[in-house]
Each structure stands twice: as C-alpha cells, then as structure tokens.
Amino acid sequence: MTLPRDDMNPFEAVTWCFDRAANRLRIDEDLQELMRLPWRELKAEVPVRLDNGRIKVFIGYRIQHNGARGPYKGGIRYHPLADADEVRALASLMTWKTALADIPFGGAKGGVQCNPSELSEGELNRLTRRYTQSISHILGANRDIPAPDLGTDSQVMAWMMDAYGQLHGHTPAIVTGKPVELGGSYGRDAAPGRGAMFCLGQWARLAGKDLRGMTVGIQGFGQVGSWIARLVGELGCKVIAVSDIKGGIINSKGLDISKLLQHTKESRSVVGFRETEPLTNEELLECPCDILVPAAVGEVIHAKNADRVRAKIIVEGANHPVTPAADLILANRGVTLLPDILVNAGGVAVSYFEWAQNIQEFRWTEERVNQELQGIMNRACTQVFDLAHKEKVTLREAAFMIGVQRVARAEQLRGFV
Ligand code: GLU
Numbered sequence: 001m002t003l004p005r006d007d008m009n010p011f012e013a014v015t016w017c018f019d020r021a022a023n024r025l026r027i028d029e030d031l032q033e034l035m036r037l038p039w040r041e042l043k044a045e046v047p048v049r050l051d052n053g054r055i056k057v058f059i060g061y062r063i064q065h066n067g068a069r070g071p072y073k074g075g076i077r078y079h080p081l082a083d084a085d086e087v088r089a090l091a092s093l094m095t096w097k098t099a100l101a102d103i104p105f106g107g108a109k110g111g112v113q114c115n116p117s118e119l120s121e122g123e124l125n126r127l128t129r130r131y132t133q134s135i136s137h138i139l140g141a142n143r144d145i146p147a148p149d150l151g152t153d154s155q156v157m158a159w160m161m162d163a164y165g166q167l168h169g170h171t172p173a174i175v176t177g178k179p180v181e182l183g184g185s186y187g188r189d190a191a192p193g194r195g196a197m198f199c200l201g202q203w204a205r206l207a208g209k210d211l212r213g214m215t216v217g218i219q220g221f222g223q224v225g226s227w228i229a230r231l232v233g234e235l236g237c238k239v240i241a242v243s244d245i246k247g248g249i250i251n252s253k254g255l256d257i258s259k260l261l262q263h264t265k266e267s268r269s270v271v272g273f274r275e276t277e278p279l280t281n282e283e284l285l286e287c288p289c290d291i292l293v294p295a296a297v298g299e300v301i302h303a304k305n306a307d308r309v310r311a312k313i314i315v316e317g318a319n320h321p322v323t324p325a326a327d328l329i330l331a332n333r334g335v336t337l338l339p340d341i342l343v344n345a346g347g348v349a350v351s352y353f354e355w356a357q358n359i360q361e362f363r364w365t366e367e368r369v370n371q372e373l374q375g376i377m378n379r380a381c382t383q384v385f386d387l388a389h390k391e392k393v394t395l396r397e398a399a400f401m402i403g404v405q406r407v408a409r410a411e412q413l414r415g416f417v
Contacts, residue, residue: 001332003325006303010089013299016324018092021400024393027408034416035407038091040064043084044134046112048127051120058127059083062110062135064144065091068410071142072108073098073348075149075177076131076156078124081297082111089298090149093319094348096403097341101380103352108144110135116151128156132163139164141173141359147351148177148223150297154189158182173358176351185354187369188347193227194370195346196293196317198377201235203338203395206385212236215252217289217311219243219281220296221270224317224344228293229257241279241287242270245296248284249276285309294321301326309335316340331394339396341403342384349376 004016015036022032046058061084064072074094077087087109095107112131116124138144148157157175161182164174178184187194204211214237218225221244229239239257241250246269249255255276263273271278279287285294285301286308294300295317301309306326314330314337316322322330322337330337353369364372380402388398 001328003303003328006323006325008324009085010298010320011085011092013320013324014089014092017396017400018096018404021397021404022408024391024397025401025405025408027404031408031411034411035066035404038063038065038088039067040138041084041088042135042138044131046127046131046134048123048130050123058112058114060110060112060131060134061087062138062144063087063091063108064138065107065109066095066407067106068407068414068416069099069106070104071106071140072144073105073147073351074108074110075147075347076110076112076152076160077149078112078114078116078151078156079297080113080115082113086298087111090319093341095407096400097345098348099403099406100341100384100399101345101349101376102406103349103376105145105348105352108146109149110146124156125159128159129163132160133167136164136167139174141171141355145173145351145355146175147348150222153177153223154179154184157184173355176354178354183354183358185350185357185364185369186366187373188350188354189223190227190231191350191373192224192317192344192347193229193231195349195373195377196224196228196315196343197231197235198346198374199338199343199381200232200291200315202378202381203336203385204235206382207336211291213238214290215240215254215288216291216293217241217250217284217287218293218295218317219248219284219300220294220318221264222296224347225293225295226261226264228295228315228317229255230261233257237291240289241284243279243281243284243296244270247271248279248281249273250279250284250287251276252288291315293317297321299323301330303329306330307333312336314338316343319344327394327396337394337396339399342380342395342399345380346373346377349373
C-alpha cells in the first residue's frame with residue numbers, strides 16, 4: 001500500500017479526499033478545478049486595544065469556498081493555529097458537509113489567530129467587533145452566515161450580530177448559534193453532539209451492530225465532546241476516558257458524566273476528577289476502548305500512531321482529525337470510520353433551522369428541532385452507508401462522493417460550466 005504524504009497541510013489533505021471522490025465520479029477536470037479552490041478569500045488585520053492599554057494586531061480570515069448551493073455557511077474559529085491553510089481546509093469541508101446534509105448552503109469558514117483563553121471578556125468583545133467590521137461587506141443573511149466553532153460560542157455570536165446590526169440594521173439571521181434570548185434556536189448547543197449520536201445509532205442499525213456495553217474514549221470536552229459524552233449513554237455505551245487541552249482521565253469501569261460536568265465547571269478541566277487515572281491526550285487516542293471520538297483539533301491521528309489506535313470504530317466529532325495516510329492505514333486494518341462531514345453535520349443542520357426560524361420570525365420547540373435533526377442525520381447516514389456498499393468504498397469516500405456530486409450538479413445547473 002503506497003501511503004499519501006503525511007505532512008500535507010490541512011487544505012491539501014481535504015483536497016486529497018475531494019480529488020479521490022471527484023475522480024471516482026468521473027467529474028470533468030474543468031469542473032473539478034472550479035470546485036477545488038475557494039471562490040473568495042479575505043485576510044484582515046484585527047487591531048485590538050488590550051486591557052493594559054497596548055494595541056495588539058491579530059490576523060483574521062473569512063474564506064468562502066463554494067456558494068453554488070446557497071449562501072456561504074460556516075463557523076468562526078479563535079485559535080492560535082487558525083491560519084490560512086487551516087481555515088481554507090475547514091471552509092472546503094463545510095461545502096461538502098452542507099451538500100451531504102442536503103441543506104441549502106455553500107461552505108465558508110472564518111478564523112482569528114489568537115488564544116482566546118489569554119484574552120479578557122472585554123478584549124474578546126473588542127476583537128469580535130473589529131473582526132466583524134472588517135469582514136461585514138462580504139457577509140449577509142443571503143450571502144454568508146457565520147456560526148460558532150472552536151474557541152467561539154453563543155456570546156461571540158451575540159457580539160457579531162450586534163456589530164453587524166450597528167452597520168446594517170438589526171439582522172438576526174446574519175449569524176447562527178446565538179443565545180436563545182437573541183433569536184438562537186433551542187437545541188443548537190447540543191446539536192453537534194446529538195447529531196453525532198444519531199449518526200452512530202443509525203450506522204449501528206444499518207450495520208446490524210449492537211452498541212450496548214461498548215466503551216467510549218473522547219478527545220476534547222468542549223461543545224462537541226461534552227455533548228457526545230452526555231448523550232452517548234442513550235445508545236447504551238459507556239464513556240471511560242475523556243481529555244481536554246490540559247490532559248485526560250480514564251476509569252475502565254466508566255465515568256459519571258453529570259458529576260464530571262460539575263467537576264469541569266469548578267476546576268475548568270476534566271483533570272483531577274476523582275476515581276480516575278490520568279492520561280495524556282496522545283495516550284487517550286490509544287486507550288483500550290471500542291469507540292474512539294476525536295472531538296478536538298485536526299490531524300491528531302496520523303501515520304505514526306494510526307497502528308496503535310485500538311478502537312474498532314472511530315467517530316470523527318472534530319473536523320479532519322485523521323490524516324489521509326492514517327485513513328488508509330485504519331481502513332486497511334478494518335477499522336470503521338464515521339467521517340467528520342457526516343458525524344458533525346448536526347451543528348450546521350440546526351444552524352439552518354435557526355436561520356430559517358429567524359427569517360420567518362418564528363420559533364420551533366426543542367422537540368421539533370431534535371426530530372428534524374434526526375431526520376437529516378438518518379437520511380445522510382443511510383445514503384452514505386448504501387453508497388459505500390454499492391461502490392465498495394469507505395464511508396468517507398462515499399460521504400465525499402455524495403457531497404461533491406451535489407455541488408457539481410448545482411454548478412452545472414447554474415450554468416457556470
Ligand atoms: N462550526 C460548525 C462546523 O464545523 C458549525 C458551522 C455552522 O453552524 O455554520 O460544522
């Protein structure tokens with residue numbers, strides 16, 4: 001087996017998945033070129049007056065990858081590693097994700113290279129407003145709609161909506177993932193985790209697997225990981241290990257998640273939770289669990305550790321947590337991998353519901369949101385599963401093939417080519 005390079009930058013890695021799908025679909029080379037690169041990229045200086053009186057200049061991006069199927073859609077990441085290649089990769093993943101979920105959006109992503117944990121609330125508010133002003137001319141409720149991602153939350157979205165509203169008038173549909181009090185949707189917070197759980201449940205039904213009693217290890221205890229931890233018990237699974245940026249914990253008998261949430265609230269980390277053994281983030285990926293959920297940053301499973309992953313099922317809560325080389329190693333070893341653009345599509349699906357509710361000036365109940373979310377996740381999961389079997393490809397290849405095909409069709413219908 002010839003492995004692809006393991007040192008690809010994140011955009012090259014997503015493009016590798018795109019190329020593989022587009023070639024299998026025999027998509028015309030000209031059309032492939034049109035779909036491969038982002039349609040528009042904006043890089044902006046984001047100067048912020050710090051609390052100590054000095055000015056610090058951050059670099060911000062908004063990259064609009066593809067808008068053939070609808071307005072650009074995707075989160076805003078505040079992270080030291082949110083550089084152009086990373087944001088470009090995440091933007092292209094949004095294109096394939098929205099197409100796979102069959103929601104009427106294109107793909108985009110934004111980012112500011114910063115460490116939000118080192119900034120005060122006032123500094124974060126000023127940074128968000130300045131960043132929003134710098135990109136506001138390419139945003140719009142029918143053009144490009146941001147949302148939260150790593151390092152941002154509903155508060156940041158409230159500031160974005162406010163900063164945009166100061167320039168253009170009150171426009172709730174300009175961002176999703178807002179606080180419920182400001183037009184956010186019920187169920188949006190839990191959506192990436194709940195969607196992942198629906199997806200895992202549906203895959204198990206289709207594959208005839210019994211998940212009851214299976215052990216789960218989760219890397220990342222943020223918006224995605226902590227909600228998966230809360231909900232995966234509904235499938236009969238037992239979480240035995242979790243980690244966050246400060247380190248991890250394990251207890252092979254299982255963790256009491258509600259007590260763990262209380263502990264993280266008080267000590268701002270999972271580390272030190274009683275009756276557990278410590279483990280590092282790297283060790284978590286190799287811990288003896290049945291289901292591994294990388295739900296933090298990208299590229300944590302690569303050619304050097306893919307052989308040591310002991311789980312038989314990987315659920316990609318994070319975006320691109322597995323490099324293309326590791327993907328092949330895992331597939332060769334018979335590990336089932338539920339891919340990011342399918343697993344974590346729940347976040348953007350409920351973002352779509354939020355946007356639709358804002359436009360209609362109407363609010364859905366949480367029950368309705370969760371029910372519609374389950375419909376989207378089950379449908380996408382079944383389509384991926386069926387195509388993977390029909391074409392004898394991995395679930396990732398099938399997921400990309402469906403997304404890429406839909407975008408290609410939209411481009412043809414619009415008459416670009
Ligand atoms: N940041 C999330 C993602 O990667 C959600 C994006 C959205 O809701 O627009 O899918």
